[in-house]
Amino acid sequence: MDRLDSLCPPAGYPRQFVLLCFLILTATFLMYPVLKPLSLQLQASVTGSYVSGTxxxxxxxxxxxxxxxxxxxxxxxxxxxxxxxxxxxxxxxxxxxxxxxxxxxxxxxxxxxxxxxxxxxxxxxxxxxxxxxxxxxxxxxxxxxxxxxxxxxxxxxx
The missing domain is CATH 3.30.70.120 (Alpha-Beta Plaits)
Structure with missing residues (x-):
């Protein structure tokens, strides 16, 4: 049983983890309009491809x-x-x-x-x-x- 307990996170861990995931997803969602064009431009400059709609x-x-x-x-x-x-x-x-x-x-x-x-x-x-x-x-x-x-x-x- 000790081995199984060592694999489980501490009691407060899941709530903190869920909150952190929620914050990351929310920030990503809010930043998407800014991040998408930047990532497409980065991809185009690295690969030499054209970004449709530029x-x-x-x-x-x-x-x-x-x-x-x-x-x-x-x-x-x-x-x-x-x-x-x-x-x-x-x-x-x-x-x-x-x-x-x-x-x-x-x-x-x-x-x-x-x-x-x-x-x-x-x-x-x-x-x-x-x-x-x-x-x-x-x-x-x-x-x-x-x-x-x-x-x-x-x-x-x-």
Whole structure:
């Protein structure tokens, strides 16, 4: 029986152990939003792999080519994106104030880091002539590693 007693923890041990486990699990749960991106970045740097969703393509419609060029140049100057494609003459049909509108717009395809999208959206709302500019994004799932590194380099601050 002495041998069996030596294998059992002291009387207060289980309660302390349960409390410690609860605290560790709670801290892990609360820190998950912070820890996940950090662990993915660490994995990517160690393995050389791409973390899906690190970069995004943002779509913005503009009323004409000059405004599109001005916005594209400004967001590149501010390092909010690494590349912008200007696609001419997109036909747009949409509801506005209860009516169906039809117009020709210029589409910007903006390639950026997903983390820069909130700042990019705020800036576009400031400079865009539309009352409610179209700004939405899609995360990049895959991509050429060399291109994605080039994107990173294009957004580095001097």
């Amino acid at each position: 970069h995004s393509v943002v779509f913005v419609n503009c009323p004409n080519e000059q405004i599109a060029r001005d916005i594209a140049r400004a967001i590149l100057d501010k390092k909010l994106a690494a590349s912008v494609n200007i696609l001419p003459k997109a036909s747009s049909l949409y509801f506005w104030q209860g009516e169906i509108e039809e117009t020709t717009e210029i589409l910007l395809l903006i390639k950026t880091k997903t983390s820069k999208i909130p700042g990019l959206s705020r800036y576009i709302r400031l400079v865009h002539p539309f009352e409610t500019p179209e700004v939405f994004s899609l995360p990049m799932d895959q991509g050429d590693v060399h291109y994605l590194k080039w994107l990173e380099e294009g957004m580095k601050e001097n």
